[in-house]
Amino acid sequence: MTTEQEVLLEVSDHIGTITLNAPGRMNTISGKMLDLLSEKLLEADKDPNVRCIILTGAGKAFCAGLDLGSQAGKTESLGVLDDPNANMTEFDLRNAPPIVLHNIDTPTVCALNGGAAGYGLDIALGCDIRIASESAKMAPGFAKRGILPESGGTWLLPRIVGYARAAEIAFTGKTLKADECLELGLVNHVVPADQLLDEARAIAGEIASNAPLAVRAIKRMMRAAETETFEQNVHHVFLQLLPLFRTKDFKEGVAAFIEKRPAQFTGR
Numbered sequence: 001m002t003t004e005q006e007v008l009l010e011v012s013d014h015i016g017t018i019t020l021n022a023p024g025r026m027n028t029i030s031g032k033m034l035d036l037l038s039e040k041l042l043e044a045d046k047d048p049n050v051r052c053i054i055l056t057g058a059g060k061a062f063c064a065g066l067d068l069g070s071q072a073g074k075t076e077s078l079g080v081l082d083d084p085n086a087n088m089t090e091f092d093l094r095n096a097p098p099i100v101l102h103n104i105d106t107p108t109v110c111a112l113n114g115g116a117a118g119y120g121l122d123i124a125l126g127c128d129i130r131i132a133s134e135s136a137k138m139a140p141g142f143a144k145r146g147i148l149p150e151s152g153g154t155w156l157l158p159r160i161v162g163y164a165r166a167a168e169i170a171f172t173g174k175t176l177k178a179d180e181c182l183e184l185g186l187v188n189h190v191v192p193a194d195q196l197l198d199e200a201r202a203i204a205g206e207i208a209s210n211a212p213l214a215v216r217a218i219k220r221m222m223r224a225a226e227t228e229t230f231e232q233n234v235h236h237v238f239l240q241l242l243p244l245f246r247t248k249d250f251k252e253g254v255a256a257f258i259e260k261r262p263a264q265f266t267g268r
Contacts, residue, residue, distance in 0.1 A: 003030070003032045003033065003036065004036065005021060006020070006021050006022045006033050006036065007019070007020060007021060007033060007036040007037050007040050008021050008040075009040045009043060009044060011044070011047065011049060011050055013205065013208065014049060014050060014051040014052065014208040014212075015050070015051070015052050015053075015054060015201060015204045015205065015208055016044035016047065016050040016053045016054070016106075017053075017054045017056070018040050018041065018044065018053060018054070018055050018056075019056055019057065019058055020033075020037070020055075020056070020057040020058065020062070020063055021057075021058045022058070023057075023058045023060070023061070024059075025064075025067060026059070026060070026061035026063070026114075026115070027057045027058065027059065027061050027062065027063045027064060027120070028063065028064045028065055028066060028067035028120075029063060029065070029066055029067055029119060029120075030066075030067045033067075034096050034097065037097045038096060038097050038100045041053070041097060041100045041101065041104060042100060042104070044106060045104040045105065045106045048267055050106060051106070051107075051208035051210075051212045051215070051267070052106065052107050052108075052109060052204040052205075052207040052208045053104075053106050053107070053108045053109070053204075054108075054109045054110075054111055054197075054201065054204050055108060055109070055110050055111070055123070055127055056110070056111035056112075056113055056196075056200070057113050057114060059113075059114070060113075060114045060115075060135075061113075061114040061115045061116075061120075062110075062112050062113055062114050062115060062116045062120055062124065062136065063115075063116055063117070063119070063120025063123060063124075064115060064117050064118070064120055065117050065118030065119045065120050066118065066119045096151055097123055097126070097151075098122050098123055098125075098126040098151040098152040099151075099152070101123070101126035101127060102126060102152065102223070105217075105219055105220050106216065106219075107128050107129070107204075107207050107215060107219055108126075108127040108128050109127060109129045109130075109131060109200050109204050109207075110123075110124045110129070110130045110131070111131050111133075111196050111197055111199075111200035112130060112131065112133060112136040112138075112178075112187065112196075113133055113135075113136065113193070113196055114133070114135060114136055114137070115136065115137045115138075115139060116136070116137070116138050116139070117137075117138075117139035117140075117141065118139070118141065118142065118145075119150070119151055121138055121139065121140055121149070121153060122149055122150070122151040122152050122153045122156070123151075124138070125152065125153060125156040125157060125160060125186075126152055126156060128219065129188050129203060130181075130186065130187040131187065131188060131189050131190075131191065131196060131199050131200045131203065132181060132187040132189070132190045132191075132196075133178065133190070133191060133192065133193040133196040134178050134179075134191070134192055134193060135178070135193055136178045136181070136187075136190075137175055137176060137177055137178065137181075138175070138176045138181050138186060139173075139175040139176075140153070140157075140169050140170055140173055140174075140175075140176075141173040141175070142170070142173060143170065143173045144173040148170075149170070153170070157169060157170060159226065160185060160186060161184050161185050161186060165184055169184070178190045209262075209265075210265065211247075211249040211250070211252075211253055211263070211265045211267075212249075212265065212267040213244060213247055213249060213267060213268075214244055214249065214250075217240045217241075217244060220240070221233065221236060221237050221240060224236060247268060248266060248268045249263075249266065249267065249268065252264060252265060253265070
């Protein structure tokens with residue numbers, strides 16, 4: 001398998017499905033895969049035919065972290081390297097997938113088909129919505145390996161579950177089963193493994209059926225609200241609203257409401 005085949009993008013029914021495709025090593029991510037995943041995310045985000053992105057993994061794991069062992073000659077089950085002298089230059093984390101996930105306006109749904117550990121956990125947390133199979137797990141074992149979440153986890157986790165719960169999760173490094181993740185609010189739904197992609201596609205399909213310019217604006221303003229005051233966000237929302245009033249999709253949405261029929265949005 002070539003590196004290009006280790007991250008796949010398929011587009012159908014306005015949904016872009018990105019698959020981490022290195023099941024033989026639990027989808028641990030090499031430096032080249034980091035770049036490729038960022039490229040595929042940006043490609044899907046720029047595609048006017050894509051209104052929602054699903055991110056999932058092939059095989060039994062979602063992503064077991066960075067493939068640090070490829071440089072040191074061994075890979076642990078969580079994708080975390082023991083050798084402190086290992087060369088880290090292959091991994092440029094400055095424009096890496098978690099940053100791309102945070103900046104793109106296309107909604108993202110993570111279909112957690114299995115374990116998400118280390119860097120893989122940060123990627124999952126960076127998605128807008130998470131659907132987990134019953135066999136999925138989250139393994140925030142950074143403190144057990146003498147490191148910390150390096151790609152957004154310390155920012156994302158408290159915002160998803162609150163500070164106190166995030167502190168317990170991060171400080172203890174306890175592996176969380178799917179039902180625990182659901183109880184904590186780390187995932188939106190837990191479904192049987194054979195229903196995972198169907199559930200993810202159903203949610204992505206609902207999102208894709210709505211006015212794409214409006215959905216992207218909503219995501220953009222929700223993201224901005226993380227650092228803005230209430231007054232600032234309301235002002236910026238108004239500035240987003242004005243051009244939406246002039247779109248064909250707004251006119252279609254109003255007409256469909258009056259005529260009591262499903263709207264047919266074009267993204268214009």
